[in-house]
Amino acid sequence: xxxxxxxxxxxxxxxxxxxxxxxxxxxxxxxxxxxxxxxxxxxxxxxxxxxxxxxxxxxxxxxxxxxxxxxxxxxxxxxxxxxxxxxxxxxxxxxxxxxxxxxxxxxxxxxxx
Amino acid sequence: xxxxxxxxxxxxxxxxxxxxxxxxxxxxxxxxxxxxxxxxxxxxxxxxxxxxxxxxxxxxxxxxxxxxxxxxxxxxxxxxxxxxxxxxxxxxxxxxxxxxxxxxxxxxxx
Numbered sequence: 046x047x048x049x050x051x052x053x054x055x056x057x058x059x060x061x062x063x064x065x066x067x068x069x070x071x072x073x074x075x076x077x078x079x080x081x082x083x084x085x086x087x088x089x090x091x092x093x094x095x096x097x098x099x100x101x102x103x104x105x106x107x108x109x110x111x112x113x114x115x116x117x118x119x120x121x122x123x124x125x126x127x128x129x130x131x132x133x134x135x136x137x138x139x140x141x142x143x144x145x146x147x148x149x150x151x152x153x154x155x156x157x158x
Numbered sequence: 159x160x161x162x163x164x165x166x167x168x169x170x171x172x173x174x175x176x177x178x179x180x181x182x183x184x185x186x187x188x189x190x191x192x193x194x195x196x197x198x199x200x201x202x203x204x205x206x207x208x209x210x211x212x213x214x215x216x217x218x219x220x221x222x223x224x225x226x227x228x229x230x231x232x233x234x235x236x237x238x239x240x241x242x243x244x245x246x247x248x249x250x251x252x253x254x255x256x257x258x259x260x261x262x263x264x265x266x267x268x
Contacts, residue, residue, distance in 0.1 A: 087260035
């Protein structure tokens with residue numbers, strides 16, 4: 046059974062802080078994704094990665110960066126958190142050959158004060 | 159225009175009812191279509207893929223109309239446990255990227 050884990054379920058940070066959100070998957074998936082989910086806006090893709098050290102911008106990359114040093118781990122970084130980055134952050138992974146079943150982590154609810 | 163559009167609902171139905179959701183997509187080159195289910199405060203999970211010929215999984219039936227660029231999900235004999243948000247998902251043309259609709263909320267009451 047695929048398992049995607051995220052480092053925190055809830056996180057509270059202050060404006061200007063550097064924030065790291067970690068995601069780990071245990072199924073040797075090539076592709077990993079970071080989304081944010083906001084009411085009325087749905088899931089929006091921030092960044093994705095199709096291999097170690099590879100990254101691609103999604104639809105809303107501004108204010109974020111990512112790191113993929115190991116295949117199983119994909120980190121989302123907020124260099125200087127702002128209040129408009131308060132959101133639910135969801136990580137997902139999928140095997141290289143398929144675009145269908147994305148397996149999601151439980152999400153991190155980030156609040157920036 | 160949004161790439162994927164859904165009626166946000168909520169759809170309030172009694173147990174045992176049949177309910178249908180529609181979703182429209184804007185990119186005619188889209189090739190893969192899915193319905194995901196998301197429970198309150200949980201992550202989305204794949205419910206079913208949608209094939210051109212239509213497909214059924216128990217009480218759930220999904221259909222695709224390429225000419226009109228919409229997909230549908232029909233739930234028969236609704237259960238309380240069907241209460242959730244249903245996300246319409248379409249692949250974006252390009253590298254393995256999915257576009258999610260904002261979801262349709264279903265509430266099934268006793």
